[in-house]
Amino acid sequence: MVSGLDELRPRPSLTTDLHVDVCLVGGGLTALWTAYSLAKADPSLRIAVLEREIAGFGASGRNGGWCSALFPRSTASLERTHGRDAAVAMRRAMIDTVDEVGRVAAAEGIDCDFVRGGTVLFARSAVQDVAARAEVDEATRFGVDRLEYWNADEVGRRFGVRGIAGHETSAAFDPACARVHPGKLVRGLARVVESLGVLLFERTEVLDWTAGQVRFRALGDGGGSGVDDGTAGPHGTVRARHVIIATEGYGPALPRVRRRILPLYSLMIATEPLPESVWRDIGIEHGQTFSDYRHLLVYGQRTADDRFAFGGRGAAYHWGSAVSPDYERVDRVFAHLRNALDDLFPAARDARVTHRWGGPLGVARDWHATASYNPKTGVGFAGGYVGDGLSTTNLAGRTLADLVLGCDSALTRLPWTNHRSPLWEPEPFRFAGANLGLLGTTLADVEERVTHRPSLIARAIGPLVGH
Structure with missing residues (x-):
């Protein structure tokens, strides 16, 4: 059993040139599920994963723990774009993926608190x-x-x-949803892929890539903290037949991703463990996740150790698609989340908030996630999950594996496969549009509380957010 969390001590950096069959850029769930699927399908493949921090450092390790069948685009929107049969196939694949994550976790002994409660x-x-x-x-x-x-x-x-x-x-x-501890899942999966022979290099920053090669530099280990200590080691090149980009919200830092993905911050709080008597009043069972129908999204779960883990949107987009640890803690948003939780469940009012955190997720211009691969160049890309990635990454990994191996399968025929979203607008239009969209969802909730009618603002911005 791959049990619990580890010490989060970085693995060794890559310090020399390397030649592999597949190089995966990013050490989150997309890259790890792809590596897992490839290694299982063809154990002879030489596979390397390059991660700037540690495996699961980004959204993969600190999300809301919903292993759900949610996809950023609604089924009706998929039907309008791809047709009814394709939309239905996508829904079936997403629902099956929830069970697939649980199946693999059980088969590989990954203890990640997976309970399917809806x-x-x-x-x-x-x-x-x-x-x-x-x-x-x-x-x-x-x-x-x-x-x-x-x-x-x-x-x-x-x-x-x-x-x-x-x-x-x-x-x-x-x-079609399970409660998961995301940190346990991604760190456990990292250890599983290593046991399959996958090379996992942490504190290794990718600088750029072209078909067949990835340029990198090794970073200092930050004293084992996973934080850059300002030192840089050797530069080098990984040569690979297949290069897969799986950086999600951190992708805009790379020149070739820049306007393909917009990083949008989502923040979370967690309470102290609550006694069973309080949970009886609240009614949320183990394995259940929850939300409501407001437009400024909130999401929550009851953790395995009886805490509320509760998150939501509200943090601003930053100029130039900037990503920084400074953006992960916004007191105004944390206060909003605390008030929203108390408003939903009065029995939780006395619960002390013990943890606050956040991070960027990735948004494609048309809110349409993709798993893509160009057999002519050998370059693949997956992302744009808009926060629905805990399960969708598994589907992406299986799909990318089939694409890399040249398999014509039900997965490679899904409507998101090889979907190409338009690029985000250049600044200042990107900054204005993203933050006006955030303001619009906030005002839509106010409008509905005042008018007691469906929001006209929400209807106007609906096509912009995948509805």
Whole structure:
């Protein structure tokens, strides 16, 4: 059993030139699932993973722990773009992926607190109730997702959640989701791929790449902290038949990704462990994740050690797609998350917040994730998960493996395979658009609370965010 978290001590850097079959840039779940799938399919392949910090340093290791069937583009949007059959196939693949992550975790002995309890989406106002019913109706129309509508009596019997302005709360329930500890999953997977012979180099910064080669430099180990201590070691080149770029929100730091992905920050808080008596009042069970139908997204879970882990949007986009540790702690957003949690579950009001963190996720211009590979150049790319990557990375890894190996499979025929999103606009248009979109979702929630009608603002920006 690959149990629990490790000391997060960086693995050795790559310090010499290297020749491999496959070089993966980035040490998160996309790269690790790709390495896992390739190593399982063809153990003779020589595979290397290059990571600037440590495996799972980015969103892969510090996300909300939803192993869900969510995809950034809605099923209706996929149908409009790719047709009904393709949209249904994508939904089936995403639902199957939830179980696939659990299957591999069990088979490889990765102890990551995987419990499949589904997602409860609370509808706390009349407007949100309309949205919940519409989502269930849409799922029924496509006949793949098994969403259920729970009326106010059902929700009141199960949960201690408060409605808006005294409105009784209903909900939609999606069974296709599991609670996961993301850090345990990604670190455990890293150890598994190493056991399969994959070369995993940490504190190794990729500078650029072209077809067949990746330029890198080794970094100092920061005293074992995973933080750059300002020293740099040797520069070198990895030569590889296949180069896969899997950097997600950190991609814009690389010249060839720059405008392909926009980094958007999502922040989280965690409470102290709550007693069972409080959890009985709240009603969230182990394995269940939860959200509601507000437009400025929030998401949460009950952790294996009985904490709330609760996150959401609200942090600004920074000029030039800048990414910095300074952006990971925003007191205004942390206060918003605390207030939102208390508002949802009054029984949690006395719970002390013990942890606060955040990080960037990756957004494609059309909010359409992709797993892509060009057989002429041998270069592949996956990302644009918009926060729905914990499970989608697994699908990406299996898809990229088939593409690299030249397999024509059901995965390589999915509509996201080889999808090419348009580039984000140059500054200042990117800065203005991203932050106006954030403001729009905030105002849409205010509009609905005041008017008690579906937001016109939300309708206007819907096509821009994959709906």
